Amino acid sequence: METTVSGISNKMKCPKCGAEMNFHAQKITYGIGSSAGGDTETAGGTLQEFHACPKCGAVASRLVAA
Amino acid sequence: MSEHVARLLTSEIEKRSGVETELIDIAKMQLSTSDAGEAIKQPEFAGKMERADAIVIVSPEYNHGYSGLLKHVLDSCLKEYIHKAVGIVGVSAGPFGGSRVIQNLLPVMRELGLVTIFWDVNFSSVHGVFSPEGALLDASYVRRIDKFLKELIWMAKTLRCGREQITID
Numbered sequence: 641m642e643t644t645v646s647g648i649s650n651k652m653k654c655p656k657c658g659a660e661m662n663f664h665a666q667k668i669t670y671g672i673g674s675s676a677g678g679d680t681e682t683a684g685g686t687l688q689e690f691h692a693c694p695k696c697g698a699v700a701s702r703l704v705a706a
Numbered sequence: 707m708s709e710h711v712a713r714l715l716t717s718e719i720e721k722r723s724g725v726e727t728e729l730i731d732i733a734k735m736q737l738s739t740s741d742a743g744e745a746i747k748q749p750e751f752a753g754k755m756e757r758a759d760a761i762v763i764v765s766p767e768y769n770h771g772y773s774g775l776l777k778h779v780l781d782s783c784l785k786e787y788i789h790k791a792v793g794i795v796g797v798s799a800g801p802f803g804g805s806r807v808i809q810n811l812l813p814v815m816r817e818l819g820l821v822t823i824f825w826d827v828n829f830s831s832v833h834g835v836f837s838p839e840g841a842l843l844d845a846s847y848v849r850r851i852d853k854f855l856k857e858l859i860w861m862a863k864t865l866r867c868g869r870e871q872i873t874i875d
Contacts, residue, residue: 692870699785
């Protein structure tokens, strides 16, 4: 999965059609690799961005590095 | 009996112009049980969820809850659901029309990033609602489904516009 640095705006390219995607959501997710009680903001989870393609409707996500 | 309900919903959705739909029977998916979550993502199912603007979940109620299979399937995707509309149809043999399973699904929908609508459809005493062949015996359900679908489609269109046009920051 792609990773971006928090606060830096760089548009994702659609993996299907290459168009610039729209960044429409952020979410904390928990899974293998999450550390209990780690980062205060994410409560040990990882922050993901979610993007949608205005051309073809494809979706993509990437991790946000602290 | 939930299959009859799912087929009825599918046929009512298919009547609407500009809307494509597909009935997915999760019992036929043969999803791996050796792991859970996105680790067992099935490309075919994930592709359908990615293409969808909205999902209708038809769920029977078992002991006030949903089936483990439904949760197992839902957990296999995430990015495919974010900011998409979901409507829930409860099915029960008793008088409450799956209202408890709907309530129990709501926090799961929220955590998956799906946006719930405020209309549900409740099939109470479902054995009396369909003939053994699956014909609907109570036409009032069609009116209830109409209200449910109007709200769902409005939400799906609105969220699609938001996903594609409105940036979070």
